[in-house]
Amino acid sequence: QHIPSSPRVEDPEAMVKVGPAMVYCPLTTSQEWDDIVSATKAGVSLTGTAAMGKVGPVIGRVDIAENENSYFFRVSLPGVARDQNSFSCDMEPDGKVKIRGVTTTGENIVCKNSQIFRMQSKNLCPPGHFSITFQLPGPVNNLQFSGAFGA
Secondary structure (H helix, E strand, C coil), X not given: CCCCCCCCCCCHHHCCCCCCEEEECCCCCHHHXXXXXXXXXXXXXXXXXXXXXXXXXXXCCEEEEECCCCEEEEECCCCECXXXXXXXXXXXXXXXXXXXXXXXXXXXXXXXXXXXEECCCCCCCCCEEEEEXXXXXXXXXXXXXXXXXXX
């Protein structure tokens, strides 16, 4: 894969303001992943089951807001386990946010209330590990980060 370089400063016509973007990376090496994440400042990067782009609710849709002294973000995580051993949200001082977890939906067979169900349709993200990485607009005090995993 080739990551395009940024336009040169001496060519102002080449500079185009682009809004947030989603980058789907189902199969990458660690180095390719690092190159992709470092190349985007206003994008969202997905790996694992979140990057498969299956029909249904997308894992990793992100809303970001800011005011004069803080940022607020929310991330769509349908079917993600609330297990503290498999879910994490980390923030770096430069404003990079990395979310890791496991989706529990999209399986072929579901066991609920001592009953076994075979799925007739599968529109949710397939089960498995995923990660989401995105950049907040500026630096943060990551020690003041507070998060809530809500419905």
